[in-house]
Amino acid sequence: TWTTAAFVEEAIREVRAKVGDKRVLLALSGGVDSSTLAFLLHRAIGDQLTCMFIDQGFMRKYEPERLVKVFEEQFHINVEYVNARDKFLSAIANITDPEEKRRRIGHEFIRVFEEQSKRLGPFDYLAQGTLYPDVIESAGTNIDPKTGERVAVKIKSHHNVGGLPKDLQFKLVEPLRKLFKDEVRKVGRSIGLPEEIVQRQPFPGPGLAIRILGEVTAERLNILRDADLIVRQEINRHGIYNDLWQAFAVLLPIRSVGVMGDKRTYAYPIVLRFVSSEDGMTADWSRVPYDILEIISNRIVNEVKGVNRVVYDITSKPPGTIEWE
Numbered sequence: 001t002w003t004t005a006a007f008v009e010e011a012i013r014e015v016r017a018k019v020g021d022k023r024v025l026l027a028l029s030g031g032v033d034s035s036t037l038a039f040l041l042h043r044a045i046g047d048q049l050t051c052m053f054i055d056q057g058f059m060r061k062y063e064p065e066r067l068v069k070v071f072e073e074q075f076h077i078n079v080e081y082v083n084a085r086d087k088f089l090s091a092i093a094n095i096t097d098p099e100e101k102r103r104r105i106g107h108e109f110i111r112v113f114e115e116q117s118k119r120l121g122p123f124d125y126l127a128q129g130t131l132y133p134d135v136i137e138s139a140g141t142n143i144d145p146k147t148g149e150r151v152a153v154k155i156k157s158h159h160n161v162g163g164l165p166k167d168l169q170f171k172l173v174e175p176l177r178k179l180f181k182d183e184v185r186k187v188g189r190s191i192g193l194p195e196e197i198v199q200r201q202p203f204p205g206p207g208l209a210i211r212i213l214g215e216v217t218a219e220r221l222n223i224l225r226d227a228d229l230i231v232r233q234e235i236n237r238h239g240i241y242n243d244l245w246q247a248f249a250v251l252l253p254i255r256s257v258g259v260m261g262d263k264r265t266y267a268y269p270i271v272l273r274f275v276s277s278e279d280g281m282t283a284d285w286s287r288v289p290y291d292i293l294e295i296i297s298n299r300i301v302n303e304v305k306g307v308n309r310v311v312y313d314i315t316s317k318p319p320g321t322i323e324w325e
């Protein structure tokens with residue numbers, strides 16, 4: 001029978017045998033896969049592991065700080081924090097097309113990744129939180145013909161964009177490759193990852209940049225981050241976080257008229273997108289109680305400057321997608 005303890009022990013043995021005294025680079029994303037991976041590898045090879053976190057500036061409010069803090073203070077794992085916020089914002093300045101936005105963010109990610117891995121390196125191995133379904137999906141596509149080993153050609157957190165440059169091909173360490181998501185969660189929990197990471201709802205690689213429709217600006221990012229934080233706080237407070245596949249806010253780049261006190265306002269609307277789903281392929285809009293929606297709406301309009309209207313998305317997938325871009 002499969003137990004987390006046996007898995008952890010076996011994975012540690014395997015990593016040590018494979019890596020020897022070589023150095024390994026790991027890019028943290030904030031999700032459960034890369035976090036569990038970081039913890040396992042640190043147990044296996046200690047300082048031969050370098051954890052890097054590239055902050056694109058598109059994560060939820062307080063998440064980058066929180067991630068670094070959990071790793072450094074709770075697990076005593078040093079994180080190389082790379083503040084690339086300005087770079088990513090410049091990379092998508094004036095871009096309104098969703099696919100072009102994704103493409104540019106992906107390219108920028110590869111560029112920063114390359115620059116930083118050269119600065120911190122050299123590394124022989126790249127650790128990836130590849131899971132069993134990912135292995136199946138990419139079967140045979142990235143095998144080194146000489147050694148028969150899997151090599152990195154893409155970076156998992158941005159698997160939808162860009163490949164690694166030819167001179168930056170690492171050998172892979174993928175100790176989670178036989179696991180399904182629920183097993184990774186069990187392993188993560190058993191080694192002491194906080195529930196907020198273990199149960200984290202899916203979050204897209206390009207992050208909030210694809211939840212601001214059209215042009216992404218620093219001002220819009222701040223507005224969306226504040227609205228999104230209120231959504232998360234209330235969902236948690238009402239104990240429904242784990243019932244929802246995803247619950248988030250979207251900012252529309254239009255303005256409508258409202259009234260506040262005795263003044264007319266002209267500001268952005270926020271869309272609430274709450275869905276239930278098994279795998280993200282299909283999804284139902286969530287029948288969240290009106291009382292909760294009312295609290296969220298009141299708080300957003302009262303607390304977030306620049307927003308004067310909140311709407312609820314009642315479209316399922318298909319025909320809608322979960323994200324708005």
Ligand code: XMP
Nearest residue numbers: 157160202203204205206280317321322323
């Ligand atoms: P859609 O919007 O296609 O989303 O219904 C399905 C699931 O995929 C996530 N998603 C992404 N994840 N990069 C990612 O890493 C992306 O560009 C991306 N777009 C959508 C989405 O959050 C949902 O869970």
